[in-house]
Amino acid sequence: MLRPARRALGEQLGLLALMCRRPDLLAPMLSIWVASWGAGEHGPVTTYFLLEIGATTEQIGNFGVIRTVGALLCSPVYGWLLDRRSAFAPVLLASFCCSFGCLFRGLAPVGDTAALYASHVVLGLGAVNFWNVVGAYAALATPRDMRPVVVSGFQVQVSTLNLLGTAAYPACDWLLIMGGLDDQLLRYRIHMSVCSLFCVFGFFYMIARFRPTALSEHHEKVKAREEEKLDGSVDKLQLFLLLASLVIQAFGETVVTVLWPLHIKKLGWGSHEYAYLDIASKLLIIAGNMAYPALARTLGCRTTASLLPVAACLTSAAAFLQPDASAYGQTTHAFNALAFLSACGVMKVCFQHLATLAVPPSLQGRVFSLLQMLASGGGIAGNLFSTRLFEHETSFSGKGATPFLL
DSSP: OHHHHHHHHHHHHHHHHHHHHOHHHHHHHHHHHHHHHHHHHHGGGHHHHHHHTTOOHHHHHHHHHHHHHHHHHHHHHHHHHHHHSOSHHHHHHHHHHHHHHHHHHHTOOTTOHHHHHHHHHHHHHSTHHHHHHHHHHHHHTSOGGGHHHHHHHHHHHHHHHHHHHHHHHHHHHHHHHHTTOOOHHHHHHHHHHHHHHHHHHHHHHHHHHOOOOOHHHHHHHHHHHHHTTOOTTOOHHHHHHHHHHHHHHHHHHHHHHHHHHHHGGGGTOOHHHHHHHHHHHHHHHHHHHHHHHHHHHHHOHHHHHHHHHHHHHHHHHHHHSSOOOSHHHHHHHHHHHHHHHHHHHHHHHHHHHHHHHTSOGGGHHHHHHHHHHHHHHHHHHHHHHHHHSTTOOOSSSOTTOHHHHO
């Protein structure tokens, strides 16, 4: 038990050391690291902040759709640039949109829905694309035989820093209250601004220090050797099933992440309890992603990819279909919801890993973009269905449970 854990930890530390040693990786990764921390710090209050300044539940769903449509439209351009040109332009553009879109959102006046919509349009051009482009660049700029470690390691680093940011939220909010800031909206704005400041720092740091590897030259040098290593066990039908499963995974995860802060109100919980649950989910996702390379080696990629959706389906049903405010109901919800989110986190890494192994090196940037487009499509569907069906009630599920049933 301890030996696999030590090996997994050693792989992750080795990857981190590699990223710190290479200047072409350090600049974009440092920007991702600080942005991930900032996003984690404002994550617990984002939904409550939007409600506080006058957004409705349906509008919150619309904002999610706008962000994912932006990712859907821009991903092919970013992927083409990664394969054919340089990582500099797509990384900087995505970082700019993420930084200033988040800043404009945090400064939106109360009741000004037009400003909220405009800020989410700018966010849609960056935000998710920023993480996707940097993650793709990290995978493309490292040896192919490191792919499972790099894909999972990137998610581990992002989740760890996101977790640290989320963990800081209750203490930071308490300090603001002790400092005399009783205005809840003002505190929410302060939390929302932290992410913007970190992202703006990362943007200007990359302008000064980012000199990406010429990926086109790298592909030509290793093309013959790498193509011999293509995983021939993944045929076209299996690749199609992987891509379809990624859409379903994104749909289910979006439904839960959008509605979870609203769902836990039925259990008598609020933003602080949500922050603790979010921390726990990130810890489990980190542990799962660290264990993924070992799982793939032990069980095989196909078995791992088959078992994860089953686990996600069962735990989602147990967590959300029958809310119960008793101590037993709260415990059951927390256990199964955390298990569902951790399974989704590992599932995403697994599907990305298998899909990228099925295409040649010259198409890697575009396949990462395709994966992001499909995930965005699932996210759009999740945002549309979750917020619009939240108040719907059927004979099979109570009020608010229909999106989780889907």
